[in-house]
Amino acid sequence: MVKVVTINPKLLEAAQKVTAGRAKVVIDHIIKYGYITTEDLKTTYGYNHPPRAAGDVRDQGIPLDTFKVRGSDGRAIGAYRFGDPSKIEDGKLGGRKILPKQLKKVLIEQYGARCAISREAYNETHLQIDHRIPYRISGDEGTDRNPADFMLLSGSAQRQKSWTCEHCQNFLADKNLATCQTCYWAFPENYKHTAMRQERRIDVTFIDHEVNAYQKLEDRAKLNGSSIQEEIKKLIK
Template sequence: MSSPYPEDFTAWVLSRPLSLRARRAVERMLDQGHVTTADLNDMGYDHPPRAIADIKDAGVQVAMKMVVVAGRRMASYKLVPAAGDAALTGRRTLPKAFRESLYTLWRYRCAVCDGQFTSRELQADHRIPYRVSGEAVEQVPEDFMPLCPSCNRAKSWSCETCPNWERRIAAECETCLWGSPEEYSHVATIPERRLQLSWSGDAEIEEFDRLSARARKADVTPAELAKQVISRMPTTE
C-alpha cells in the first residue's frame, strides 16, 4: 500500500490491535492522507466518531479539523505520525473473571439506569473514559462499572460531545453522572440531575397508564407531571 505517511509509522499503525471499522478507516487515511465524515458514512458508519474512537483506543493519535467538501462542512481526520502515546498505549481486554466479578458486585444491574441484565448484555465500562485518562497500570473494580447497551451508547455520545473530551481533565469526569452515577454534580459539565424510573408488572403499568392519561389532560409529558407532583410534596428537614 502506497502511503503519504512514513513507512515505519505505517507498519506500526497496521500492527496495532484495530477493530474492523478502525482498520478500514486507518487504511483510508494511510491511502489518501485523511478521511472525512462523508467518507466514513459511505463506508457504512452512521456514527463516524465511534470509528475514530476505536483508532484512539488502539493507542494511535488522530488529529481533526473542520473542512468544507462540496458545500458541506464536516470533520476531516488524519493520523499523527508518532508511534504511541504516553497515556494511550492501547486498551487492554478485561478478563472474563474480572468482568463477572464486577457484574456480581453490582448484582447484574446497570450502574446508570439500575436495570437488571445478563452478563452478555452488560459491558464493563471505564468510569473515566479511556480517551481521557488512558489505561491504568493495575485493573481494579473501582475504576469500572457495568452499563447496559442503551446507557453505554448514551454515555459514548454524551462524552464525545462534552467539552472535556478534548481538555482531558480526569477530575471533571469523576464528578460527572457518567463517571460517578452514585454521586455526581453535573452531566457532561452541565449542572443537572437525572432520575430514571420504570414501571413493571400489571399493577405498576396500570398506574403508569393513569399517570399518562392525567398528563395528556394537562397537556404535559408524564415526566413533567411527575416533577410537578414531587415539587408539591411537603419537605421535611
C-alpha cells in the same frame, strides 16, 4: 500529477503499530491519501457512524484533527487527518485491552446484576462492563483491573452514555480526568454534574404491574399539556 502525502515520521511509526480492524482501515487510508472523509467512511467502507470509526483511531492513541471538505455533491462534509505528533498517547498504543470474564463476576458480587444507571435488575448476560471514566480519557495501562474503575450497564444505558460523552466538551477537548470523576455518567451514585451541566437525574423504569402507574402519569401529562417528567416533579414539590 499524483500528490505525494508526507506523514510525520513519529506519527507514521505510531500509526503503523495499530492492527485493530476499523482503526487500521482509517489509518491506512489517511497514510495513502492524507485524510479520510465521512463520505469515504460511509460509501467506501460501509461505516455508517463515521465519528465512531475516527474514535477507534483516537482510542489507539493516534491524534486526529477534524476539518471540512466538499463532498461529491458539493456540500461541506467532515474529514479527518493526523493531528499534532506531540499528542500521541503512548499508553494507548495497541488499543483497549480485553476485559476478563472474572471482572464481571466481581462486579456482580459487589453490586448485584443491576444497571448502575437505572438500578434495575437484569439477566447478567444483558449487562456490559463499562469503564466509569471513558477509555479515551483514562487510557488502559497495565494488566490489573480495579473493579472500582468499572460498572455494569444495560445496552441502552451504555448507548446513552456513549452519545452523551461523545458530545461533551471535556471528552472532545479538555480531557480533564477530574471532570469525569465527578460526572453522573461515571459515578451516578455520587456526582456533581452531568456532562458539565448543573443537572441531577433520576432514571426510573416501570415494570410489569407498575406500568399502570406509568399510564396514569402519561394520561395526566396529556390532560395538562405537559410531560411525564414535569408531572413527577409536581408530585414531589
